[in-house]
Amino acid sequence: MHLRTATVADYPRLIEVWEASVRATHDFLAEQDLQVLKPLILNQYFDAVCLTLACSEQGDIAGFSGVADANIEMLFIAPDCRGQGIGTRLLRHAIEKQGATSVDVNEQNHAALSFYRARGFGIGSRSPLDGQGKPYPLLHLQLNA
Numbered sequence: 833m834h835l836r837t838a839t840v841a842d843y844p845r846l847i848e849v850w851e852a853s854v855r856a857t858h859d860f861l862a863e864q865d866l867q868v869l870k871p872l873i874l875n876q877y878f879d880a881v882c883l884t885l886a887c888s889e890q891g892d893i894a895g896f897s898g899v900a901d902a903n904i905e906m907l908f909i910a911p912d913c914r915g916q917g918i919g920t921r922l923l924r925h926a927i928e929k930q931g932a933t934s935v936d937v938n939e940q941n942h943a944a945l946s947f948y949r950a951r952g953f954g955i956g957s958r959s960p961l962d963g964q965g966k967p968y969p970l971l972h973l974q975l976n977a
Contacts (some may be wrong), residue, residue: 833918835925838896840885845893846883847874853895853908860940865966873906881905884925886918897922904935923951927975936963939969952976 838846850873867924881898885943886909888894895909895918902924902953909919937944953973962968 833886833888833894833921835921836885836887838878838885839958841842842885843874846878846896849893849896849910850908852911856911857941858938860938860968865895868964877905882930884922886922894918895922897926899926899930901931902931902933903931907935919947920951927942935973935975936970939971945971946972
C-alpha cells in the first residue's frame with residue numbers, strides 16, 4: 833500500500849469509495865441525506881481539502897483522507913479493505929505530514945469514535961446538528977497532547 837495525492841481524475845473512484853464506506857458505517861443516515869451529500873462531496877468538498885489516497889501496488893484506491901486547516905474533514909476506507917491498517921496509515925499521515933489535530937465524528941458512528949479514541953483523540957465538545965443542520969450530532973475530537 834502506498835500513499836499519493838489525489839487528482840481530479842481520481843474523483844469518480846473516490847465518490848464510489850465514499851458512498852460504499854458511508855453505506856457500511858453510517859446506518860443512521862437517511863437515504864435522502866446521502867443523496868443530497870453525494871454531489872456536494874464530489875463537486876465541492878473534494879476541492880476544499882488536501883486529499884491523500886491509499887493505493888494498492890496495482891493502483892487501486894482502497895481509501896482516502898482529506899485535511900483542511902489542521903482538521904481531518906474526511907477519512908473513508910472501501911468496505912472490503914477495512915481492518916487492514918489503511919485508516920491508521922492515512923491518519924498517521926494526516927497528523928505527521930499535514931498537521932492534523934482535530935476531527936469531527938458523527939456521534940452515532942461508534943466504530944469511527946472508537947477508532948479515533950484508540951489513536952489518541954479525545955472529545956472536546958459536541959454539536960447537536962451536523963454541518964448541514966441535520967439532526968446527526970457531531971463530536972468534535974482533539975488529538976491529545
